[in-house]
Amino acid sequence: MINAKNLTKRFGKVDALKGLNLHVKKGSIQGLIGPNGAGKSTTIKILSTLVIANSGDVTINDIPLKRGVSVRSMIGVVPETPRLHENKSARSELRFHAKLYGMSQKEAKSRISDLLYAVQLEDAADRPIRGYSTGMKKRVALALALLHEPEILLLDEPMSGLDPVIRKQFKEIILDLKEMGKTILVSDHDLYTVEELCDSVTIIQDGKTVVEDTIESLRHETGSIAIELRVSDDSTMDGLESKLTSLDCVTDVSQKRGWVIVKVRDSKTDIPVVIHTASNHTDILEAKQTKITLEDIFLKFAGGHHG
Ligand SMILES: Nc1ncnc2c1ncn2[C@@H]1O[C@H](COP(=O)(O)OP(=O)(O)OP(=O)(O)O)[C@@H](O)[C@H]1O
Ligand SMILES: [Mg+2]
Structure with missing residues (x-):
């Protein structure tokens, strides 16, 4: 469960968030949508503790997000622009992170090969990431997000730059994760995809929440x-x-x-x-x-x- 109340974030002179509210129910997939610059990525960065809000409250599974309190192990993140070690291969990048999570070598090995299969990176798994295409890097990012089997997934445009086949595959993976009971927040500009995946959406604009509800009731409100x-x-x-x-x-x-x-x-x-x-x-x-x-x-x- 994710709860964010009255988040504000200022970057220099830019007010990126001006009192954003967000609630994601346990076990649901929620879309975070809004125009370019609305504050989606900033929100996701705050929830994933990569950026600290100027004010507001966040709880993740009822644990307040505070400096020094780590909720990172509960969360898997696909950032808007994945930062990967370009000289490592996908497999060694995953191995590196598995070590950070304290996974045993044996556990890591089978988990990593399952993930490489799931994101269809088996063929390229041992080549350096610097030679990967945009979509291949997104696939590494998804595998990294899933590595430690987190309960909560924060996905910032996980499907941008993916070809239709792998896109479909990603959708299936995300729906499977939902079936497993994960709580998922996903931002994407492809509203058709969001509609297929999500139960509810939070629409944000200009750093604020415009509306948050199930797609079904918003449909009704829009004129069913x-x-x-x-x-x-x-x-x-x-x-x-x-x-x-x-x-x-x-x-x-x-x-x-x-x-x-x-x-x-x-x-x-x-x-x-x-x-x-x-x-x-x-x-x-x-x-x-x-x-x-x-x-x-x-x-x-x-x-x-x-x-
Ligand atoms: N590190 C930063 N420094 C300065 N301004 C920033 C920074 N990060 C975000 N901003 C500003 O904050 C606002 C919100 O940006 P954000 O990236 O959260 O939007 P977004 O909704 O993810 O947009 P997009 O759909 O283009 O990904 C924008 O005006 C952006 O220019
Ligand atoms: Mg963004």
Whole structure:
């Protein structure tokens, strides 16, 4: 369980965090999302004790994060930019860290070969890291984060720079970790991935928490259902848009690439009204119902400004 209350962090003249709140339930995967510069990496660095906050409180499994108190053994971190010993190979880097964690040689050996297999680095495992690609370095970083089997994982864009195959593999690894009961905080700009992985999200912007909830309730709050309509005569689209906008049950209407997108709250009562009204107005060629995506949610809560 992770609890952060009112975190502030200043770097010189920059207020990176201005009262950030975050709660991650035990055994859940939570997404930490927000625009560039919002403070995601700063938050993760504070939680992983790499950076000290100026004020605020953090507890990890009810243990307050204080200078000198080590919660590091409970935590595994994939940093935004992994710092690795470039002249070591992945295997010797892992061995080096296993030693720091006090693992026996025998224990380390089998754990390391399992991890190298899991992140698909077996072939390159004995070559120097300096020759690795960006994605390969991320894979070493994930293996390092998992080495000591921590209860809590803090993953800062763990999948950026990964090809689609290894990305899928990473997703599986993360979901497996969730099934094992780990508590996971993951930051990523790919909202589709976050939506697939996470139960809840914390959306932050400008150093503050904008909203924190389950994706399901945020979906509801954003306007739970979207109906997309394609008409046979494009010239009727504007008229259809204003007709639907005037309906009480409709929360939003927009147009996108030849489709009119209508948002309603209740699928049972509202969809028939929309379809009925629309087909009275014009010929409907195609209708489909889509879920509100995490992108819709993000744009609603953090779409306003940038940076
Ligand atoms: N070491 C530092 N020195 C000065 N400013 C910093 C430092 N680290 C972060 N900042 C500033 O703090 C703010 C938050 O940065 P942070 O890296 O936490 O954002 P982020 O949400 O992770 O962004 P991104 O999506 O680009 O990774 C930014 O304005 C950034 O410039
Ligand atoms: Mg970042």
